[in-house]
Amino acid sequence: MRKFILPIMKFKLNAIIPLFLMLSFQIFGQSIKGNMPSLAGQTIQLEAFKGFKSYSAATTKIDTNGAFELVFSGSDYGMAYLVIKGQKPFLVLLSNESIALAGENFNNPQAVQILSGKQNQLFAQYAAEHPKREQALSAWIYLEQIYKSDAVFMNKGQQFNQIQQEIARIQQEDELFLKALPVQSYLRWFLPIRKTVSNVSTIAQQRVQEIPSTLSFFRNLDYSDTRLYKSGLLKDAIEGNFWLIENSGQVLDSVNAEMKRAIDAIVGSLLKDETKLNEITDYLFDLLERQSLFQASEYLALKVLNEKSCTINNDLAKQLETYRAMKKGNSAPDIVFPATAYFPANNHPKKLSQLTNKYTVVVFGASWCPKCKEELPAIAKLYNNWKANGVEVVFVSLDDKKIEFENFAKDFPFISVCDFKKWDSPIANDYYVFGTPTIYLLDQRREILLRPISVQQMDAWVDWFLVKGNK
Numbered sequence: 001m002r003k004f005i006l007p008i009m010k011f012k013l014n015a016i017i018p019l020f021l022m023l024s025f026q027i028f029g030q031s032i033k034g035n036m037p038s039l040a041g042q043t044i045q046l047e048a049f050k051g052f053k054s055y056s057a058a059t060t061k062i063d064t065n066g067a068f069e070l071v072f073s074g075s076d077y078g079m080a081y082l083v084i085k086g087q088k089p090f091l092v093l094l095s096n097e098s099i100a101l102a103g104e105n106f107n108n109p110q111a112v113q114i115l116s117g118k119q120n121q122l123f124a125q126y127a128a129e130h131p132k133r134e135q136a137l138s139a140w141i142y143l144e145q146i147y148k149s150d151a152v153f154m155n156k157g158q159q160f161n162q163i164q165q166e167i168a169r170i171q172q173e174d175e176l177f178l179k180a181l182p183v184q185s186y187l188r189w190f191l192p193i194r195k196t197v198s199n200v201s202t203i204a205q206q207r208v209q210e211i212p213s214t215l216s217f218f219r220n221l222d223y224s225d226t227r228l229y230k231s232g233l234l235k236d237a238i239e240g241n242f243w244l245i246e247n248s249g250q251v252l253d254s255v256n257a258e259m260k261r262a263i264d265a266i267v268g269s270l271l272k273d274e275t276k277l278n279e280i281t282d283y284l285f286d287l288l289e290r291q292s293l294f295q296a297s298e299y300l301a302l303k304v305l306n307e308k309s310c311t312i313n314n315d316l317a318k319q320l321e322t323y324r325a326m327k328k329g330n331s332a333p334d335i336v337f338p339a340t341a342y343f344p345a346n347n348h349p350k351k352l353s354q355l356t357n358k359y360t361v362v363v364f365g366a367s368w369c370p371k372c373k374e375e376l377p378a379i380a381k382l383y384n385n386w387k388a389n390g391v392e393v394v395f396v397s398l399d400d401k402k403i404e405f406e407n408f409a410k411d412f413p414f415i416s417v418c419d420f421k422k423w424d425s426p427i428a429n430d431y432y433v434f435g436t437p438t439i440y441l442l443d444q445r446r447e448i449l450l451r452p453i454s455v456q457q458m459d460a461w462v463d464w465f466l467v468k469g470n471k
Contacts, residue, residue, distance in 0.1 A: 078230025
């Protein structure tokens with residue numbers, strides 16, 4: 001019996017050792033060591049990424065000799081910043097390797113030496129070389145266009161071929177660097193995305209021939225990939241994608257079609273992860289609204305609401321439902337004006353449908369809303385001009401205290417009402433209001449013509465369609 005004990009014990013030890021190492025890796029974590037004498041005594045923080053946000057993974061104080069060690073959990077991986085007050089953030093890659101660095105400060109990242117950490121050394125090398133290749137590439141492509149289109153150079157076939165060869169060489173050099181990275185490494189996955197995101201503006205302005213392949217790259221991204229969540233690039237990838245579409249030089253119909261394809265790709269990749277679907281949809285919806293891309297935001301809202309295979313949290317569902325129930329062309333509900341608080345106090349109609357003007361701007365806001373304190377007084381200044389062009393204004397306050405509503409609205413020249421029920425107001429619920437200020441432009445039949453995102457946009461509409469349109 002005894003002769004079988006040792007092999008069995010050996011087998012068990014072989015199984016236990018990797019488990020022990022894995023557990024100790026999680027328990028004891030990883031570390032970044034550094035030596036920066038000029039920053040002695042300062043606090044240094046490791047700020048890691050999680051989706052659209054960042055969090056502190058570790059903090060320590062640099063000792064009097066400039067040495068420091070940041071110990072962080074094994075669950076903190078991907079890209080992170082080393083942050084010191086008054087210094088530029090220094091980007092590092094957190095992976096299963098020890099990191100050591102030395103230098104004077106982070107304001108001159110080229111002077112920071114990566115002493116250990118192979119992936120970080122490769123990242124530093126690429127970060128130093130790639131921008132130079134991109135600058136040279138843009139210059140050669142500019143020359144290529146001149147030699148291709150200008151009659152002075154069009155007969156210089158040999159020089160033109162040399163330019164094209166140099167463009168190909170630079171591109172190949174960059175690709176060879178990326179292909180030489182370990183296939184399963186985070187860096188191999190990360191750098192092409194960072195490269196694409198960083199080049200969006202240059203591609204739109206100088207290398208338009210790359211627009212189709214770049215848009216295809218964004219469409220093929222897996223937005224549920226945890227690596228993307230830990231990269232610090234999630235926000236830039238989404239914004240870069242839609243910015244490039246908007247600035248691709250296409251006609252409006254093509255832009256809208258391309259945005260729909262981008263939304264299909266993003267939502268499609270997120271259906272297997274409802275938490276990320278809610279978070280990214282919320283961010284994307286807000287982005288499209290801020291950029292006045294209402295056709296795209298409506299498409300996103302309807303697509304997600306109609307998706308049966310996922311669950312949307314209540315707040316996001318209410319926000320998206322606004323586009324289904326209150327989209328352009330729909331009829332807005334009538335509003336029975338509450339008698340509890342009303343300005344001006346005399347000769348007022350009983351409800352919205354009794355107004356006789358051609359257009360009505362309905363504004364939902366409150367005295368406690370910082371943006372409303374800017375927008376409502378701005379509307380008050382523009383009111384006489386709007387009124388002269390057939391536009392009435394109705395302010396529906398979501399205040400819950402009479403004194404606060406009266407102090408805020410008493411000097412407004414337009415109709416102001418409040419039922420003091422805040423978010424439980426039937427009027428706000430009928431209009432699917434989830435934030436303030438919310439603005440709707442209605443015609444005489446209460447058909448929704450526009451959902452302005454600002455007073456400036458509403459005033460531009462008055463100026464373009466009513467003032468200039470009547471000349």
